[in-house]
Amino acid sequence: MKNSIFLVVLALIFTSCKKLVLGDEPQNNPNAVFETLWTDFDEHYSLFEVRGTNWNSLKKVYQSQVNITTSKTLLWSVLSNLIENLDDSHTVLYDENDSKFYISGYKYNEQSKLEFDKSLVISNYLDYHKEIATEKKLSYGKVKNKDIGYIYLGAEAGENPNKIDEIIDTLKNHKAIILDMRQNIGGDDKYGKRIAGVFADNEKLVFTSQTRNGKGHNDFDSPTKYYSKKQGDEQFLKPVIVLTDRRTISAGEVTLLYLKTYNQVIQIGDTTAGDFSDVSNRKFLPNGWSYQYSIKKYLLPNGKSLDGIGHIPDVYVKNTQADMVAKNDKVIEKAIDYLWKTYGIK
Template identity: 45%
Template sequence: MNRLLLPSLFLLLLFFTGCQRLILGEDEANDPENNFEIFWKDFDRHYGLFTVRGWDWDSIYAEFRPQVTAQTTDEELFEVYRQMVEYLDDSHTFVYWPGRDFFSGNSEDDERTEAEFSLPLILDQHLEVIDSSSEEGYVYGQLRGRNVGYLYLAGIEMEDLSFGDKLLTDLGQNDALIIDLRNNSGGDDGVGAALAGRFADRTELIYTVQERNGPEHDDFAGKTEYYLRPQGTVQYDKPVIVLTDNITVSAAEVMLIYLNALPQVTQIGTATSGDFSDTGMRRFLPNGMQYQYSIMKFLLPDGTSLDGVGHVPDIEIRNSAADIDAGNDLVLERAFRFLLEEYGIE
């Protein structure tokens, strides 16, 4: 495996290790039609992003309910669930048939995007490693022949929130830093906030979160506010490049809300996944199938939502699998060119 942590693997790990679970319809009839009704109604009453993403869940009922009868097989029913989840296009929302199948909202694009990045290529061709942890999913060091530091994060999982202090002690002398969030499967929003705080010189409201709390699609609890704040023993105010792709997801995207508010940060690559919300409890249907879904919305201070859109890069560029196979990371090379052209940094 040539990546520290794949998004699909992370989702499965999250799914199996989550301690919260809700068994739906323990006393319900285990037949295809009732299983469908429970599934659709549960989403209808609790999924958090219908209004944000503009989805018409009633139309999904009208399309798929006639396809489910008393004779519908489990295979056919799972395929119906898969298409319903696919409609939501939300990687935090997935359906699982134990021992048989698993599907998350945008998983079909993941394999292609995974092939467009290779950490071994960067290690072989560009990086003198200073520190790394396969367990916590990071590696950082000095880019060969350049006054530029490099940090790759496969997830936002560092247990020690002072990680950013050590990073800047080791790399802060550089004229620029590259933070690579490609193929990043997310993790802990608080860790991302602590790391982003090492690049901040002010305190400001950065986003709000609301959890769905009622039967109507627009029923939400009050806003919880999150602030960008300087953190750590030293701040880094020189140019920072953040590299992203379509499976930069979840806590990585939340960290990028903080970073993209800073004037010295430039995002290069492709738009991120656009999936910010935490999930609710794991749900168990009478037929043994399981699922989870997003339960909240993230809003920027002006009320804008990035769900379903993601962070759009300042400079858009994408590798192909053929580029990587040929030993060329065009995204990283574009970052080098930007630093030279804009700042004279080599």
Template identity: 30%
Template sequence: MFRILSLFSLLLLALACQSDLAEADSDALSIYDSFHQDLKSHYAGFANEHQADSLYYSLRKNLKANSSDAELWQALCSYADALNDEHIKLYRDAEEEIFISGDEGFIASQQAFSLELIAADYLDNAGLSGDMLLYGELSPKIAYLYVAALLEEDERYLINALEALDLDAKSALVIDLRQCIGGYDGLAAIFAAHFSRHQDLVFRSRVKSGPGAHQFSTAEDYKSPAPSSPHFAKPIVFLTDRGTVSEAEILSLYLRSYDQVHHIGNSTAGALSMVSPARFLANGWRYEYSIQKILQPDGSSFEKLGIKPEINIKNNPSNIQSGKDLVLEGAIQFLTENYNIN
């Protein structure tokens, strides 16, 4: 009996210690510290360890162990926003609140784009293929394809849209990636195969592999996919804005590597990399971040900078309100002036 009671007492003591530890770990400073330590060890976007620690200390001084949820949330959001990476997200599910780092450009770009305007005023013979693709004709010679997201794993939807456009009878194609929210890894290559002109190296990937700022996996090469049918090798213009993000930016890398393709619009979001699985803080909040670097063959990166277009044209909200899409009109003008296609 004594042995049973002793074991029971030890169990109660252990549970009490765990309870005390849980309470200590859930105070504002402990949560902030754990968030920082996790990003410092696994986030791919720090330039060096000094950047991580400098940011950490500059915000920690404003917190106390008993800081309110609102103060802690503000500190975490400030930390994330300073990194200017749209793949860093914080979630307070109970309050239905989400914070996205560096999304000011994305919010502004939303007000300068209207798919409804394009469908109503610019397209003939418009149609949908699945939930992610809108297609039509800007003129009898210029086809148009809008990509809302790269989330449809059944390639048949893309093939159906390309076949519906009757590309053999077209002289040019406009691929609109504005406000494309990205999608599943690998789908950009499947999409690009219908326009591919080579199988050369397009980009490299390195995944965070250790706690040091420069600890990454050996680079993995990504080459352009082999052409697939239906295939279009005539002039193409693709359009981007600050809402073109993630896998849509990977598609942009493929497209811009082809000689017959031209890039018009505004810079992309600059968040090309793979995202971590959901991470959780002691108070139930969750978050995610980039764990990969996407590099050009020369070692440079578009992360946080965005992919700059060949020709920079931006709409503003007043253009859309007056029924004008200057970016789309710029694409048509480019095809007219450079290829005599209208």
């Protein structure tokens, strides 16, 4: 009898109700899905104040469009429209079952994909172009018939950012470098800082970063200060033109924060995406969807944020799709022209 009781108790423990032990979890219905997502953003998203978003008023607008019978398609539309108000391309809604996702504020970023063609740069504007085996988004070359080096940085991702030292060693005798950061999809801020460091002409405070740490929209931890730092055996202190477009984003923009503190750096191209923050863990919804959002704010030493604004170029120019079809890259042409007219570099 005692043995039987023991076995029953053991079986109960093994099969005991998950809910009893762990408590409630969000329910799988449209109302609960909306509420879960809205509340999580409300308690964790970092840029309501910076971007001037009234999250409470948006709830009133969009929650009324959802009820218990709302279809999956309509719910997707409502949530996409809700996060679109943030205009923050670090905010993404995913439906892995249907292999789709929605990126907030991504219209111009998407358009810019059609306004840049790296193969056009290589074939029409460079004498040579070399890839770095370990760094898939880092390559270099020389501008055709000009005493100008060329570096392409498409992401702050790779195995060894120190490879930039070898590139600088190769290009150091040129009179200028064009650092092409168009379509830079970001990555690791530390990687970008290392790259930027080979152009550093000073060491000073560049920005601060804070992570949201409470339920109040203005609850943030204490700021972490980030300083520019000279990297590598020697720095390239001759003119550097940085090319940007609307898809220069995230860690790419943080790299640009460092670069723009250096006196010899000029930005030419389009305004960058304006999305600096690190992203959250992917968050899970009970209907199988998931999402992520910004969790930090980056502030310049003067306390201002470029989130939602982006880096505004010193010289504005952008390509069109027609330019790409016509095999013209007006942005790199403007950079070459700028170096000639400003510094007499040819």
